[in-house]
Amino acid sequence: MKKVRCAVIGVGRLGIVHAKNIQTGVKGAEVVAVAASRIESAKRAAEELGISRWTNDLKEIFEDENIDAVIIVTPTNTHADLIIQAARSKKHIFVDKPVTETLEQASEVIKEVKENGVYCQVGFMRRFDPAYVAAKSRIVNGDIGQPLYFKGISRDPGSPPESFIKTSGGIFIDLNIHEYDIARFLIGDEVKSVQSFGEVLVHPFMKKYEDVDQSISVLNFQNKAVAQIEGSRNSSFGYDVRGEVVGTEGSIQIGSLQHHNNIILQDNKSYHDNIPDFITKFEDAFLEEVKHFIECIQNQVKPIVDEVDGKKSLEVSIAATESFKKQEIVYL
Secondary structure, three states: OOOEEEEEEOOOHHHHHHHHHHHHHOOOEEEEEEEOOOHHHHHHHHHHHOOOOEEOOHHHHHOOOOOOEEEEOOOHHHHHHHHHHHHHOOOEEEEEOOOOOOHHHHHHHHHHHHHHOOOEEEEOHHHHOHHHHHHHHHHHOOOOOOEEEEEEEEEOOOOOOHHHHOOOOOHHHHOOHHHHHHHHHHHOOOEEEEEEEEEOOOOHHHHHHOOOOEEEEEEEEOOOOEEEEEEEOOOOOOOEEEEEEEEOOEEEEEOOOEOOOOOEEEOOEEEOOEOOOHHHHOHHHHHHHHHHHHHHHHHOOOOOOEHHHHHHHHHHHHHHHHHHHHOOOEEO
16 A cells, blocks of 8 residues: 655644654654745754755645645644645645634535545544543443533643734634534534623733633533533643543543643652643654544545534534623524
8 A cells, every 4th residue: 555645734832743644653654854934944844854855835835746645733723724725736745733813714614525535533632632532432332321411621731822822713613623523523413502700810911812711611511411611721720621521321521631640759648740731742643643634534534523513612602702702602
């Protein structure tokens, strides 16, 4: 079986992670080119990755018939156009979340992906994290009975810079969308309504962008299950992502703040290191999701989290944002 030849578009921190994972951890695939809006960034990334080809002209990527797939890790407002160009160029697509900025764009993406017969996977890496995968397996096996309630926590150690917040879409889209998606995944149903609350408690500059640094969303599912999602930019103690699913016959607690499996004992105290950032927390998940993407291309099967999932989770995020702004329940 020939190798799947990939181009990485966007060479920020996560773009480099995906490229390195494909280069060193995924059999049957290779990164043959990198692209960025700034040629010097593309060149620097190519040198770091040991790749001979870099460009800031995306036509070179989309018109190259030897490139089978693209990994898109660029600002959200570029996603729709890049996905459509890739689909029309008959290239398979891995795109970071959210799939697009708007639901209208997401619908257009779904149409183009289907019409051009390519695969599209959206980067909801939690679906590939070992702890969440094990939890889903337990739920499917009936170990906790019927899921009734999901509690999800996403706490970032601090705020991204103002330049990022300005175009991020807000906490409900940028951060909480991961929790909305994993809630759908674990509960196994679609969201019926959402009510969101938020405040600026630590980072005053967010007010000018109608964003918040502390948020809560309550999701009601069609099957009567409920989820409560906390999103925070104020976790000074480390990167804190955890969850719990409560069912009719038990509960599953997912994840931990503990970084290493070590407890340090000193005079009259004990402690452990906390997880410092999302790259560390989801190191295994990032690798597994690109492995899945490549395997789907090789085996000609749809990814388990595709453009349709991308739209559904984006719909929840947009509704959550609307709920916060209008201070009312929003029905999907």
